[in-house]
């Protein structure tokens with residue numbers, strides 16, 4: 198009978214050979230899921246043999262990851278702020294840098310009892326749901342052009358028990374009438390020419406419409422200034438190297454108190470401003 202420790206070692210080697218940058222961590226998370234333990238509990242059970250069913254489950258999960266499917270999609274759920282969300286190919290995987298965007302969004306909402314908030318390009322619903330969770334008075338709408346993403350966001354709203362509105366809307370057609378106290382967005386910001394250079398996990402598995410849409414950042418800014426409330430805030434996540442141009446754009450459109458915040462790796466990432 199193969200022990201958990203042995204399967205962990207073999208899975209780690211296999212994932213490393215297939216190019217995972219975090220083979221040990223991946224193997225631990227996948228095996229924990231296969232045997233129904235917390236990752237930390239694996240270490241107290243390394244000598245325990247796997248049942249044939251557990252071994253089959255582990256094989257399926259590890260071979261999915263070996264094809265460079267993102268760990269998050271294989272696990273089927275991922276943490277974002279205080280929430281655990283369902284994640285799958287219908288939408289982008291929520292990223293740690295987007296948690297910083299939520300942090301700035303919450304700061305812009307400080308002192309408002311029932312602010313109206315619009316999340317443009319809501320994807321899995323991560324930003325909209327985190328704001329609804331952490332600023333309970335907020336009335337939050339998430340919009341997306343993708344029916345698949347909206348279905349996933351609705352599942353996440355049900356899963357977390359948080360009430361948000363969801364709407365199908367194309368951001369290139371302007372933004373829905375406000376006035377909104379806050380507009381927040383992590384728009385597609387990867388240059389289409391850079392898509393082939395991305396990690397296989399991103400390039401081959403995440404929806405390209407969530408990664409890249411030329412002109413989306415400018416369209417969100419242009420749309421936002423038309424529907425923001427007076428003193429309403431706009432907070433955007435953009436790509437590395439795009440914050441300078443985005444901050445200039447916000448100023449060009451008349452927003453004030455323009456500010457840039459770095460992500461957890463120290464890369465300038467979030468740009469915000471306020472309608473005077």
Ligand SMILES: C[S@@+](CC[C@H](N)C(=O)[O-])C[C@H]1O[C@@H](n2cnc3c(N)ncnc32)[C@H](O)[C@@H]1O
Pocket residue numbers: 288289290291292295317318319320321322323324340341342343346366367368369383384385386406407408410413
């Ligand atoms: C970078 S993803 C962000 C997803 C989620 N907000 C997050 O931060 O994890 C961008 C989202 O914008 C949506 N999107 C792309 N083009 C759009 C458009 N023209 N109108 C509305 N949404 C769009 C995509 O479907 C995707 O869900």
